[in-house]
Amino acid sequence: MKLQQLRYLVEVAKQGLNVSEAAEKLHTSQPGISKQIRLLEDELGVQIFIRNGKRVVDITAPGREILRIAERILMQSQNLKRIGEEFINVEGGSLTIATTHTQARYALPKTIQTFLQRYPKVRLSIKQGSPTQISEMVVDGSADIAIATEGIDHYPELAMLDCYTWNRSVVVPKGHPLTELQREISLEDIAAWPLITYDFAFAGRSKINRAFESKNLNPNVVLTAIDSDVIKTYVGLGLGIGILASMAFEPERDTLLTAIDASHLFESSTTRIGIRKDAYLRGYGYDFIELFAPHLNRHIVQAGLLCESEDE
Numbered sequence: 001m002k003l004q005q006l007r008y009l010v011e012v013a014k015q016g017l018n019v020s021e022a023a024e025k026l027h028t029s030q031p032g033i034s035k036q037i038r039l040l041e042d043e044l045g046v047q048i049f050i051r052n053g054k055r056v057v058d059i060t061a062p063g064r065e066i067l068r069i070a071e072r073i074l075m076q077s078q079n080l081k082r083i084g085e086e087f088i089n090v091e092g093g094s095l096t097i098a099t100t101h102t103q104a105r106y107a108l109p110k111t112i113q114t115f116l117q118r119y120p121k122v123r124l125s126i127k128q129g130s131p132t133q134i135s136e137m138v139v140d141g142s143a144d145i146a147i148a149t150e151g152i153d154h155y156p157e158l159a160m161l162d163c164y165t166w167n168r169s170v171v172v173p174k175g176h177p178l179t180e181l182q183r184e185i186s187l188e189d190i191a192a193w194p195l196i197t198y199d200f201a202f203a204g205r206s207k208i209n210r211a212f213e214s215k216n217l218n219p220n221v222v223l224t225a226i227d228s229d230v231i232k233t234y235v236g237l238g239l240g241i242g243i244l245a246s247m248a249f250e251p252e253r254d255t256l257l258t259a260i261d262a263s264h265l266f267e268s269s270t271t272r273i274g275i276r277k278d279a280y281l282r283g284y285g286y287d288f289i290e291l292f293a294p295h296l297n298r299h300i301v302q303a304g305l306l307c308e309s310e311d312e
Contacts, residue, residue: 007074008037009040009048009066010019012049012056047060048067049063052286058097093121095125095284096121096127096137100130101229102245102248107271108147115288131149135151135274138158145273146158147271147273148271149269156274160273163292167266168246169249169263171249184264190219190265191212194220195268196234197225197242235255241264246261273275275304275305277306290299
């Protein structure tokens with residue numbers, strides 16, 4: 001049994017059982033992958049994949065267990081390399097953060113600036129995506145840390161650590177009638193206007209929906225986006241009013257818009273960090289987390305990695 005065979009096996013599963021795409025991702029040939037997987041099946045004495053001719057169409061029951069163990073072995077082999085790198089290359093290395101646009105644009109810049117000043121030889125990479133995408137990046141090992149508000153809790157492979165809570169503002173063009181209210185804004189006020197807000201998978205959108213549903217209101221959502229800046233752009237064009245994370249409004253830049261506090265209308269949301277429970281995190285990874293969330297020191301993060309459930 002070879003690690004390369006396990007890599008082939010895991011990649012085929014990851015590519016939806018498409019051997020050609022797996023070969024392309026691994027920069028090898030399709031026949032080579034097929035041959036090595038068959039050799040592995042012969043060695044283990046079980047069929048991992050169900051085939052229809054030359055096509056892989058499903059995974060057998062023992063194959064699913066083998067895949068689970070193969071993924072764990074590959075992760076541990078990466079951990080061994082990282083341990084070696086930590087002692088050989090103390091100052092250098094790499095760290096990949098997977099996060100959403102709002103976190104990357106508004107919450108992370110100061111952390112990243114300080115981190116790069118402290119660790120100039122570390123290659124820092126920021127990958128953006130939906131909460132589901134970034135969680136899966138950490139699960140499959142293509143990222144070290146996930147930072148998001150939604151999604152992380154759906155992956156039992158990830159330890160989840162609370163960072164900070166936040167809420168929302170309503171953003172309108174300068175001079176909009178809602179800025180002239182002599183009282184706190186209400187959900188009824190918001191529902192009276194075309195609405196632009198986050199896509200359902202992002203930034204606590206489910207909490208926005210629940211707030212309107214609790215009042216039996218059906219707001220006219222004319223546009224959704226995954227990007228706070230896109231929301232503000234279309235609000236500025238007069239297409240509607242926006243609901244976005246309060247952190248995403250910058251008075252010094254968003255001079256044509258006005259933000260109205262709406263924290264009394266919606267449940268607060270919590271941004272969390274997700275890390276694979278079986279991953280080895282280098283020292284500067286712990287420092288990055290503490291820079292972003294000062295209450296999460298190395299001791300607390302390590303304790304969190306040992307917890308089996310969110311309640312713990």
